[in-house]
Amino acid sequence: MSVPLLRWGLVLLVCLLAPAGFAKDVKVRKAKAKASRMVRIHGGHRMHRDAAAAFERMTAEARESGRTLLVTSAWRSYRQQHYLWRLYRKGLGPKAARPGRSNHNRGLAVDLVVGSGLESPTYLWLAGNACRFGFRRTVASEPWHWEYRPRSTPKPRDGEDCLGRPLDVEQEPAPAVVRTDAS
Ligand SMILES: [Zn+2]
Incomplete structure (x- = not known):
């Protein structure tokens, strides 16, 4: 695989995975905020x-x-x-x-x-x-x-x-x- 293609592949992978990680963070934060009440x-x-x-x-x-x-x-x-x-x-x-x-x-x-x-x-x-x-x-x-x-x-x-x-x-x-x- 060529270097530019590999780079774009990596960018795409990050774009795909980041929202899932972010959503999980939000969920954890919400659960913590609830527990603190x-x-x-x-x-x-x-x-x-x-x-x-x-x-x-x-x-x-x-x-x-x-x-x-x-x-x-x-x-x-x-x-x-x-x-x-x-x-x-x-x-x-x-x-x-x-x-x-x-x-x-x-x-x-x-x-x-x-x-x-x-x-x-x-x-x-x-x-x-x-x-x-x-x-x-x-x-x-x-x-x-x-x-x-x-x-x-x-x-x-x-x-x-x-x-x-x-x-x-x-x-x-x-x-x-x-x-x-x-x-
Ligand atoms: Zn009950």
């Missing part, structure tokens, strides 16, 4: 800073009512979500969304220990109070999965809790909510 919540987990602040306020108030909000999962990296999603696809794990489709990847979802589910004291407390902090359920089959969606979560009316029950009346078991997404 995550802050620690109790139990060593992380959430988006806005969600974390609301969650810690909610936890403090729950504690005053004698409820402990224990976290089992909050922010997940794409890699962690990918692992869970693959387990789910193989039938080896619980339902998990595709990487990027879960609000856990955005630091806006938190999984909590709710005991036996819809009638446990912790669940009932969340059902009656979480909306005041911008949290609500989004997955019908997962009473432990709560998401921070302050804009689309209506606040209760004065004197009522999140289910419209008067605040001074003993609370009945809460009805099941919601749509069916994967978390």
Whole structure:
């Protein structure tokens, strides 16, 4: 091969490979920027800073009512979500969304220990109070999965809790909510 031809070949190769390398850099930088918006919540987990602040306020108030909000999962990296999603696809794990489709990847979802589910004291407390902090359920089959969606979560009316029950009346078991997404 002649020298000029070789040179042009090299130029062409660089032109072809550079955008791919650049795109990868952008992806890595974006992932790092996202991770830097995550802050620690109790139990060593992380959430988006806005969600974390609301969650810690909610936890403090729950504690005053004698409820402990224990976290089992909050922010997940794409890699962690990918692992869970693959387990789910193989039938080896619980339902998990595709990487990027879960609000856990955005630091806006938190999984909590709710005991036996819809009638446990912790669940009932969340059902009656979480909306005041911008949290609500989004997955019908997962009473432990709560998401921070302050804009689309209506606040209760004065004197009522999140289910419209008067605040001074003993609370009945809460009805099941919601749509069916994967978390
Ligand atoms: Zn979840």
